[in-house]
Amino acid sequence: MKNLILFFTLFFFGTTFSQNYKITYLKSSNGSLIENQDPIVVFTSADVTQIGSKNIFNGKADFPNETTIIDRKTNSFNQVANLNTTKTIHSKDSISLGKQTFDYLSDTQKILGYHCKKAKTIVNSNTIELWYTDELKVKGAPTILGQNLGLVLEMVRNGNFVIKATKVEEIKLFPTKPDLSKSIDMLTYKDLLWKSRFTTISVFKEQIINFSDASKSSDSILCFANGTIAVRKIKIPEIKVGSQIFVDVTEQSNGDAYDRTGSFFIIPTDKPISFLDGMRNGVKTLPIYNNGNGKEYQGVVAKENYNPIVELMRFFTPFGVKQYNTLQLKDKTWAENVLYRQDVSDLRTMLSGKEVWVGINIGNYDKGGHKVSANITIHNEEETKSKPTQIVPLFCTNNIMEMAGQEYGTMFSSDKGLEVTFILDKPMRNAKLRYITTGHGGWENGDEFVPKKNTILLDRKEVFSFTPWRQDCGSYRLSNPASGNFPNGLSSSDYSRSNWCPGTVTNPIFIDLGDLEAGNHTLQIKIPQGLPEGNSFSSWNVSGILIGE
Known part of the structure; x- marks a missing residue:
């Protein structure tokens, strides 16, 4: 016991x-x-x-x-x-x-x-x-x-x-x-675990952006300009002040071998006419900008009854990534796709708690076209004290509806260039112009390959000038399997360009405009656009919005 x-x-x-x-x-x-x-x-x-x-x-x-x-x-x-x-x-x-x-x-x-x-x-x-x-x-x-x-x-x-x-x-x-x-x-x-730390809004999933009469809209996604534009309405939750907002686009060729201009954008619908009306009813129904050079430019500048599109991100497709990876070069392993990702936190007040029309476009004339996926991600931060932000869309000459007849951005051939008048109902402090610019004209003397000075004037006074130019295009060779190779040992995708490279994002720059009083203001963009040669011509895709307190 x-x-x-x-x-x-x-x-x-x-x-x-x-x-x-x-x-x-x-x-x-x-x-x-x-x-x-x-x-x-x-x-x-x-x-x-x-x-x-x-x-x-x-x-x-x-x-x-x-x-x-x-x-x-x-x-x-x-x-x-x-x-x-x-x-x-x-x-x-x-x-x-x-x-x-x-x-x-x-x-x-x-x-x-x-x-x-x-x-x-x-x-x-x-x-x-x-x-x-x-x-x-x-x-x-x-x-x-x-x-x-x-x-x-x-x-x-x-x-x-x-x-x-x-x-x-x-x-x-x-x-x-x-x-x-x-x-x-x-x-x-x-x-x-990583994905649970932020909110992901899937906008497009393996969407085909091509040029075909067979392109059709669905219940949730509208297709325009023979399939080169896809648009849908999404609901964005309230976003805390100080949080980070990113957009991302994943692209691969579905047949098109060329470098193309792409845009992921918002369509403002707060005025009687919107860019969506032009897509639905024809480009001629959009307000016209005329600078005296004999051409009419549809839907490119803000009017009393119209706001142009706001580009979330300007991107450029490479030469045939994925579809043409069978083209072999020694010691080259081609990328499977291209990921474009950009911070758009400065656009929070346009997005937070809103139902918005969001679109994506790749200008091309190929039946296979491109395959894209696009997301908006919200990364919450601690709430910060911040003054209310005003955002005023001003202009966008990126002819999103190129394949439906929208005119190219050739208005810079005249001394007037691009001019927009806008009205501020109340003063704006610490105003900045969010400006995206890329030059086009893909031959030897075209503006794509010739540096050109961009000059910005506010109320007839020059406030900023610079020459947009990219010299790092050779860094993206592995995304460009179908890029042409030249006798000098360079590939087409290696060449420096007017603020873009095949397979990259073109970042906006922010131009300080100071404090603006309430009332009328005029903003003007001047670029010494090159002259046409035969059927070849130069153009500039510029877009700008005003952001301030």
């Missing part, structure tokens, strides 16, 4: 008083604690370690949030992510912990009264120093790194970023372990 009592006594104390610890860590940078941080918390025992944050374990963390559970018996770990209130994902890694290697150094120090030894390793060119103790007979660390060293109480990255234990507590109970029965592969896990 005494032996039986002794057995149960040993079993009781052996299970109840096993060593379980809670360690709290804080992060500092360049010797200063990071403000308003959520402390890292590690729970650890002989068999299990859990890593998270104070708010996660208290059920107060924002979504998404992530914890790590190490199984010391199998030397593996599970990454667990709560994407929202109803969806949790996890993935198991049985390899990474066993691959970690360290240099063991002779340095020692005491942290929170515990004798610590030092190990060092290099991860992605970062030097990591870890201080760990064996005195508590358990292992753990505030990250996956160093889990098998001992109990890591301090980590130092590159000498200036530190994660250091501030408290070690012995505890009786661990946090509840989540259900780990349905695992996904780590690559899928990381992708789902």
Whole structure:
């Protein structure tokens, strides 16, 4: 009987008083604690370690949030992510912990009264120093790194970023372990976790942009100009001030071998006439701009009853990416597609909480054309104080409806160039012109290959001038399999151009206009456009919007 009592006594104390610890860590940078941080918390025992944050374990963390559970018996770990209130994902890694290697150094120090030894390793060119103790007979660390060293109480990255234990507590109970029965592969896990951190609005998915009488609209996507334009209405949620907004377009050839002008754009519908009316009813129904050179330019400047399109992003297709990858050159591995991505956070007030018409266009005359996907992504930041922003669309000479008869931007052949008059109902402070410009005329003396000065005048006074020119086009050779090769050893896609390259985005520039008073103003763009040669002519695609407080 005494032996039986002794057995149960040993079993009781052996299970109840096993060593379980809670360690709290804080992060500092360049010797200063990071403000308003959520402390890292590690729970650890002989068999299990859990890593998270104070708010996660208290059920107060924002979504998404992530914890790590190490199984010391199998030397593996599970990454667990709560994407929202109803969806949790996890993935198991049985390899990474066993691959970690360290240099063991002779340095020692005491942290929170515990004798610590030092190990060092290099991860992605970062030097990591870890201080760990064996005195508590358990292992753990505030990250996956160093889990098998001992109990890591301090980590130092590159000498200036530190994660250091501030408290070690012995505890009786661990946090509840989540259900780990349905695992996904780590690559899928990381992708789902990354995508859950921002909002993605899918605008177009593998949309064909081609030139064909067979191109038809669907219930959600309208096609115009023989299929060279696709348009749809989307709803954009409220976007917090200070958040980042990006647009991205993925393109590959579906038959067209040439470099083409593309545009991802918004159609303002706040005035009686819109560009959408011109697409539906014909380009001649759009307001006309006439600068005295004998041509009529449809829908290119703002009028009292009309706003031109606003370009989110101007992009240029390369020569036949994907479709013509079978054209082989030694030591050249062609890209499968081209990704264009741009920050458009400055257009927040045009997008936030709105239903907007969004379109995409690639000017081409090919039946196969191009295949594109396009998204808008919203990346929330902390709310910031900001003055209200006004956005005033002014002009766009990019002839989106080229294949439906819209005139090319050749108005710069006259001294008047492009001129738009606009009215401000109230003063605008810190006004800026968001200006996109590219020159075209694809022969030796065409403006595509000849630098030309752009001059901007406000109320008849010059405010800015520059010569838009790209000299980095050769950087994108691997996106241009069908680009022609010349006797001098260059390919067509290598040549410098007037602010664009095959396979790139043309970024807007921001021109300071200062404080503008309420009332009438005139903005003028002058470019010394080259003269025609035979059937060849030059043109300029310029677009501009006014942004200010």
